[in-house]
Amino acid sequence: MIRSRSKPKKTNTQRIFLGRSRALILSFVTMSAIATIAPQVHAAQGTWTAAPSETVNGGPAFGLWLLTDGSVLSHSNALNHWCKLVPDANGSYANGTWVQLANSAYARGGATEHVLKDGRFLEAGGEYIYAWPTGGSSADQNTVEIYDPVANTWTLQAPGLAGIIGDTSSATLADGTLFYTNYGNNNGTQIYNPVTNTWAAKATKPNNGSGWVGGVEESMASLQNGGVFALSEQTSAVYDPASNTWTSSGALPFSTTSWGDIGGIAQLFDGRVFAMGIGVTGLFTPGSTPTTAGTWTAGPALPHGNDFEDEYCVTEPNGKVMFVTYPAGGSPNSLAEFDPTTNTITEITPPPDTVGVYPVSYVNLPNGQVMVCCGGLDWLYTPNGAPSDSWRPTVSSVAANSDGSYTLTGAQLSGLVNGADEGDDMTMAQNYPIVSLTNSTGKVWYCTSYAFSTMMPKAGSAAQTCKFRVPSGLAAGAYSLYVSSVGVKSKTAYSFTTASNYTLVSSPPNLSINQGSNKTDLITITRSGGFTGSVALTATGLPSGVTASFSPATVTSSGSTSTLTLTASSTATVGSATVTVNGTNGSTVHATTIALTIVNTAPPSPTAFWKYDESSGTSAADASGNSHTGTVTGGTWTTASKVGTHALSLAGAGYMSAASGVINTSSSFTVACWAELNNTSAYEDFLTVDGANVSAFYLQYNAGNGKISFNRLASDSVSAASTIAAASAAPSTGTWYHVVGVYDATAQTISLYINGALQQTASFTTPWNGTGSLLVGRGLFSGNATDYLNGVVDNARVYNSALTAAQVSTLYSSGG
Incomplete structure (x- = not known):
């Protein structure tokens, strides 16, 4: 956010840690008093259940992102301290456990976040930088970090092209690349490729006669038609990744100044987009393709004529949209749901939090609940009503792979909606499937999914795929397999049987090594079905001049990891190669791959x-x-x-x-x-x-x-x-x-x-x-x-x- 208005910025966010950590309080910009306005009498709604208190902070964890193993990633007692909520053996998040994770190099306020195609997690930019590594500064708003859940490590990546990422808008594209607007009002855009760790400049935003108004303050939503919808306070358009072009979204349904400092926008299951502003709402119906103009219609008024600037919203699995609003210049005083089937907004009772009742930061869980962050605790909301069966993902087949993983094929695996949104930062799109296994006694195991064939919402029967690895220690036997997409779970169990087995995972999955240097990669052995054997490791596909060594070379039954060191000589062959790490147990061989790039460090002859x-x-x-x-x-x-x-x-x-x-x-x-x-x-x-x-x-x-x-x-x-x-x-x-x-x-x-x-x-x-x-x-x-x-x-x-x-x-x- 680059402007200030009458509303204190992110008041809910700032209140979360009051009384928890005085040092952390300084990490937030403006504190405001907790609203004392009593909630209205409400209609039928879902139910609230307290989530476990975060271990270190002694209260709520702030910022909620669903990792592909079903755990919830969040900040602990500082914005560079991280934790995750792991559900219990019955799949319950209410009875889950918080686990502390590695610290990131930077503490970022108002950053952009994305779960990546390979299951890693990216955080970039930041409206404010509160902590930084040696040699860094509060001006490092162009930096990028990726968290690897397997290795529990953070790694700095290539910076953006525009000089600052800040709190710019962003969206995940179908191929897993990330689309960003440039910071400021230069209308530029860029795409980050996490696989190659490179940025590329893309088409500028359209001119509506007076220019794209709103700078970096727009909100974005990935659409079912393959486009990215962008809405600023006076302008809206759809970006087509295939043609690298923008198409104007037509006239807004009311005064162009009514949007204010854009908050989250919500994609609905029918493909429309629900947006809120200052007292008003609107519904955008996209065209059949990203290059076909859509249409706007006015929606119902917000409760009490309230303001939605800079606030969060979430599309629940039952199709309703939950959001908080506040009177101009005041604190939140209303939690409500928009029902697209009746085109009405109804206030609901917020959770009974003892510090601050109005939620900030939402995430859809694979069990159909919505997790939110309040002033004293995180809370779990069980919506009133089930998803339509037409929204559910389906599973058509599961095939074993040579590396011990499985490939799942089905439809609507990426979901039909995006999930939660705050607007230009705190991005929380969940367009990836979560795979779970249930046994005959009701125990639940979440698998780790990755290699998603698409990461944008898509309705219909078109085949989509993902890979998944079963959790370590899973017993051999028969299970019921389910897949959940943005909180909507498949209705029919898929019969799945696992045997004694193991898988290999390389972390990170790609390495870039300069000639004359070396780097390491962590190889993790995940055992399932009671497998306890030793796994001998070898590497093939090495470019000329590159050698590999493992420590240890054989992972015994008491171990689970080995460190691979790849060393490139000064004359190693420059270019890209795929290194295959083979893990052998008797006649069984499973493998994982590393995308290796050898970089020529010798400059060419000068002109x-x-x-x-x-x-x-x-x-x-x-x-x-x-x-x-x-x-x-x-x-x-x-x-x-x-x-x-x-x-x-x-x-x-x-x-x-x-x-x-x-x-x-x-x-x-x-x-x-x-x-x-x-x-x-x-x-x-x-x-x-x-x-x-x-x-x-x-x-x-x-x-x-x-x-x-x-x-x-x-x-x-x-x-x-x-x-x-x-x-x-x-x-x-x-x-x-x-x-x-x-x-x-x-x-x-x-x-x-x-x-x-x-x-x-x-x-x-x-x-x-x-x-x-x-x-x-x-x-x-x-x-x-x-x-x-x-x-x-x-x-x-x-x-x-x-x-x-x-x-x-x-x-x-x-x-x-």
Whole structure:
């Protein structure tokens, strides 16, 4: 959220930990008094049951996300402390147990969260950063972490393209990639691929005549037609992932200012979307395809003319939508349900919490209950009424796989609705199946599901699949198998029989290793059906120059894990490979795979390379052998070099120029040099290429932000929009910095590196070629030479390709 209104932000969220932890209270922004308004007399509704008190916090766990093994992931006594609620042997969450988990590196308030296709969990961005690792800061709102439930570890991932993820809107696409809007009002979007750990820029949001209004404040819902619906306070549209296009959603049903700071939106089982604003509601009916325009109709008024800005809602398994509202500027005073079959809103009695009765954060459980977070405890709501049978998932077959897992085939496995939503952050979509087994005595075991064929809601009989692993220690025998999708459970049991067996799981499932280094992967053996044998581990499919070792090489009956170390030599074959880890017991062999990428750390030969080791004259030799000799004007040679015998000293008036055509700035390129500043009072350029009016790029000290930056303008015009990738800290005078600017035409990004470390990556989608000279020590603006460097430059290099992070690191460590 980037604006403040009369309503204190996330008042319920902030109240949860009052009296629990004074340190945690400081992690939330604004505290408000607990509402004392008595609830209204209500119609028939579901029932409330208290969930167990979270062990460490001594009260509620905040933030609720359903993991694919049926447990509920949540924050403990701080936003970087995590726990999960594990149901008991009868599948009861009311009698379940809280388990403490590994801490994340960051404590994020107002972040985005997603369960991934492989069963891992992602948390990214954050409106506020309250705690960070060594070297981090409260400004690290562009960072991404993934939690691996098998290994119980958090791992930092590639940052987003827009410089900040913050509390931007996001949605999970069918293939498991994540769709994000860019922070701020630049209308950009991007997609994160968790498998490759890469980001890609996507289509900008549509212009409704006055632009997309609302910035990052929109809410998103994945639709049954394959599109992503986005609603801001004055605009709505549907994004089509297949064509990378947006389609306007038509006129809103009432005043465009009525939405306010958007809260959660709820997809209904019939495919419509229910949205709430300031006293009003609306229903959006999507088109048959993402590129077909939908229609809006007005819905019933909110109770008491209340406000829904920044609040949570959930589509219950019975089809109703539960939500909290509050009077403008006040605290919540109403919990209600919208019934789409009657188009009515009815207030219901909130849980009997002794601290704060109005829920915040919801999740649908696989047993049909809805779990919510209140001021003193988490609560379980059992809705009044069952799901329609037409909404239920079905199971058509279960087949054993060679790795000991199973593949389940059925229909509507991804569900028909998204589940809970808060709006732009605290995303809680649950479009993945949960598999459970029940024996003849009623005991329940939740399996671990993954490899979902789709992660968007889809109605109908089209086949969908997922894989699952049975829990460790499951006895051999016959079971009734059920599948639950967003809280809606299959009606008919599927007969399932398991024998003595084991499975292998690799954590993480993908590794990227630089040449000349190594990484480890945890191999977990899950035993079922009473299996107690030893499992011998081997690895196949290793690229040339890569070796594997296991510790231990054989996992005995008393063990469950082995650490695999993959070592890549300096000459290991670069590229992608699938490494298969085989676990052998007698004649039985099960396997798991690791997607391995070997990264070339050696930079290619530069297109031009000026060492500046001349001691006199006005020529700078090109050490690349490509004859791009530089001409020095107004500069001097100094022995106070960073590398070699000499460097080029410029006193605010000199520069070096090379003839045009050294690089094409509309294609991928990299520019690098060592630079030392004598002062930081003005813009000073290290490397540029002339256009007609402005430089095609500026690798420079930017006096506007006080940092070393890599800057590109959208066109050869002084009025063109500027995109900047900036350093994380201001430079010091008299200090050498290795400065690298990279433009990646494939990813459509610019990146800045300082001393081998990535500082920032920004989306840049309008490259153009500067046809003038390449300059060291000055730039061009309004057709005039400008921004002369007052400092020293050494080892200036130019490449006609985008160097990778590993190559930049190698370049720096080898002396630049």
